[in-house]
Amino acid sequence: MAMTEAGTPSVSVDIKRITVKSKVRARLMMHSFLILFALLMLYPLIWLAVSSFKPSNIIFSDTSIVPRHFEWENYTRGWQGVAAPFNIFFKNSFVIATLAVIGNVMSCSFVAYAFARLEFSFKKPLFALMLMTIMLPVHASLIPQYILFNSFGWVNTILPIVTPKFLAVEAFFIFLMVQFIRGIPRELDEAAMIDGAGPIRIYFSIILPLLTPALVTTAVFSFLWTYEDFLTPLIYLTSIENYTVPQGLRLLQAARGASTWGPMLAMSLLSLVPMVIVFFIFQRRLIDGIATTGLKG
Amino acid sequence: MSTVQNLSKKQNAVAFLFLSPWIIGFVLLTLGPLAGSMYLSFTDYDLFTPPEWAGLKNYEKLMGGDPRYVSSLKVTLSYVFFSVPLKLGFALFIALILNRGLKGLGFYRSVFYLPSLLGGSVAVAIMWRQIFSYDGIINHFLWTYFGYDAPSWITSPDYALGTLVLLAAWQFGAPMVIFLAGLKQIPQDMYDAAAIDGARPFQQFFYVTIPLLTPIIFFNFVMQIIGSFQAFTPSYIISDGSGGPADSTLFYTLYLYEQAFTDFEMGYASAIAWVLVAIISVATLASFLSAKYWVHYGDED
Numbered sequence: 334m335a336m337t338e339a340g341t342p343s344v345s346v347d348i349k350r351i352t353v354k355s356k357v358r359a360r361l362m363m364h365s366f367l368i369l370f371a372l373l374m375l376y377p378l379i380w381l382a383v384s385s386f387k388p389s390n391i392i393f394s395d396t397s398i399v400p401r402h403f404e405w406e407n408y409t410r411g412w413q414g415v416a417a418p419f420n421i422f423f424k425n426s427f428v429i430a431t432l433a434v435i436g437n438v439m440s441c442s443f444v445a446y447a448f449a450r451l452e453f454s455f456k457k458p459l460f461a462l463m464l465m466t467i468m469l470p471v472h473a474s475l476i477p478q479y480i481l482f483n484s485f486g487w488v489n490t491i492l493p494i495v496t497p498k499f500l501a502v503e504a505f506f507i508f509l510m511v512q513f514i515r516g517i518p519r520e521l522d523e524a525a526m527i528d529g530a531g532p533i534r535i536y537f538s539i540i541l542p543l544l545t546p547a548l549v550t551t552a553v554f555s556f557l558w559t560y561e562d563f564l565t566p567l568i569y570l571t572s573i574e575n576y577t578v579p580q581g582l583r584l585l586q587a588a589r590g591a592s593t594w595g596p597m598l599a600m601s602l603l604s605l606v607p608m609v610i611v612f613f614i615f616q617r618r619l620i621d622g623i624a625t626t627g628l629k630g
Numbered sequence: 631m632s633t634v635q636n637l638s639k640k641q642n643a644v645a646f647l648f649l650s651p652w653i654i655g656f657v658l659l660t661l662g663p664l665a666g667s668m669y670l671s672f673t674d675y676d677l678f679t680p681p682e683w684a685g686l687k688n689y690e691k692l693m694g695g696d697p698r699y700v701s702s703l704k705v706t707l708s709y710v711f712f713s714v715p716l717k718l719g720f721a722l723f724i725a726l727i728l729n730r731g732l733k734g735l736g737f738y739r740s741v742f743y744l745p746s747l748l749g750g751s752v753a754v755a756i757m758w759r760q761i762f763s764y765d766g767i768i769n770h771f772l773w774t775y776f777g778y779d780a781p782s783w784i785t786s787p788d789y790a791l792g793t794l795v796l797l798a799a800w801q802f803g804a805p806m807v808i809f810l811a812g813l814k815q816i817p818q819d820m821y822d823a824a825a826i827d828g829a830r831p832f833q834q835f836f837y838v839t840i841p842l843l844t845p846i847i848f849f850n851f852v853m854q855i856i857g858s859f860q861a862f863t864p865s866y867i868i869s870d871g872s873g874g875p876a877d878s879t880l881f882y883t884l885y886l887y888e889q890a891f892t893d894f895e896m897g898y899a900s901a902i903a904w905v906l907v908a909i910i911s912v913a914t915l916a917s918f919l920s921a922k923y924w925v926h927y928g929d930e931d
Contacts, residue, residue: 477666500655
C-alpha cells in the first residue's frame, strides 16, 4: 500500500471538530436509510397481517395500512379449512416438530460426543464422511428412501419424517455440537475420570449439562425447519387428516377463489405465528448459531 | 500392556455405541439410498412392478430427449445465477453499514434476519404470489403513482422467475449475519495500520475489508449455490405445482418431484437426482478451485 504523510498535529484539532459534525450527519443518514429499508423489507409481512383482517372483496382495492374494521370471519372460515380444520393440521405439525426436536437433540449429541471426545478406529475418515453428508443434497437419497419406507408400510404415517431425526441424519447439528464440545475444558473430563467415571457417565453428568446452549440452538432450528418443511410431508402424508400446516395452506390455495383470499391470508399469517414467537424468544441463540457455524437459516 | 489394549477396546465399543445412531442412519438413509438411486437410474421403475434394466436410456433422455427437463435445468441455472449474487450483494452491503458501530445493531439485525427465517415457508410463498399478482399491491402502487399498467408478474412467462429471484433476495438476512460475524473478526489494528499509511476509508474498504472478508464471501457463496439449486417450495406454490406459466418456474427439484411422485417414473427421476448431485459437486469444486485466485487467507503474506 502506498505511503503518504499523515496530517500535522496543529490542523488535526480542527479536522476533528469538522469530522465529529459530519460523522453525526452521516450517522443520521445511515439510520434513516436503515429504517426505511427495514420498513420496505417488512412491508410484505405487514401487508399480510393487515390484509388478513380485511374482507376478501376489498383486499386488493383497499391498500390502507389500517383496516377499517376487523374481519374476524377470515379467521373463523380459514380455521375450518377446506376438507379438515386447522386444529388437526396444527396438531400434526406440532407432534412432528416436537419429535424432530427430541430426535435431533438426542442423536446428534451422542454422536458429537463420540467425535469430540472419544478415541475409536477410523475416526478421521468417519468424521470426513459425516461432514460430506452436510453438503449432500437430500434429493440424492429421496427416491430410494421413499421406496424403503414404502416397503415398511410407513407411507401416510409420520415415521418417515421423524425416524431419520433419531438417526442423526441432519449432520450439521453434529458439527455444531462437536465445535461446542471442543470448547469445554478437557480437565473436567479428566477430573471425572480420576473419580472413576466412564465415558457414559462423563457424557451425562459433565458434557450434556454444559452443552445446553448448543442443544437449545439445535432444538430451535429443528423445530423451525421441520415445522416449515413442505417437501417431505407432501411426499409421505397422503390423507388429509395427517396433513401438516403447510399442506393445509396448500389445500386452501388450491381451492382458491376470490372469496377465499381472506381466509387463505389469515391462515398463512397464523401459520407464521409459532415461528415468529420462537424467533423472538431465541433470537440471540439463533443469530449466534448462524454466525458461528453458517447454518443455512 | 493387555489392560491398556482392553481399555482401548472397551473405549472403542463405547464410542461406537454413541456413534450408532449416525452409523445406522448413514448406512440405511444415505449410503444405501445413494447406491440404490445410482442403480435405479439405469432402470425403468414405477414402484409397482420390479425395476427393469434400461441401460443408459434415462441419461440419453436427459441429453436432449426431454424438452421439459431442459427447461427445468435452464430455469434453475438462471435462478441460481441471478439470485445468489443479488442476495449476497444485499447481505454484504447491509452488513457493511451495520458494522460501522451504529446504535440499534441488534434491532436491525433481527429485522433483516426475520425474512430469512420465514422465507422458505408455504405461507410466505402464498403471500408473495398475492403481492405480485395482477391486482396485487405492487401493481396497485405502480398504477396509482406512475400510471403504469403493469403485467401480471406471476402469470407471465417473462417475469414469473423474476418474482422468485426477488423472493430469494428478500432472504439476505442469514448470509448478512455471517458477514457481520466475519467483519467483527477483522482486527482494528489492520485499519489503524492502513490509516497510518494514509489509506482513506474507500481504500481501506478495498485493501483491508474486502481481502480479509474473502473467506467469508467464499463460504457464503458456496452455501448459497448449494442451497439455491435445491429450492422447491416457492416454485411449487407460486406455480400451483405446475412449474408454469410455460415452464418458466419449473425448478429442477419440482421436475424431479413430478417425475418421481406424480408420474412414478422412479428410474428416470433417479437419473435426474444424480445429475443434480453431479451439478452441485461440479459447482462446488469449481468454486474451490477458483478460491486460490481470489480468496485471501491471512497467513499467506
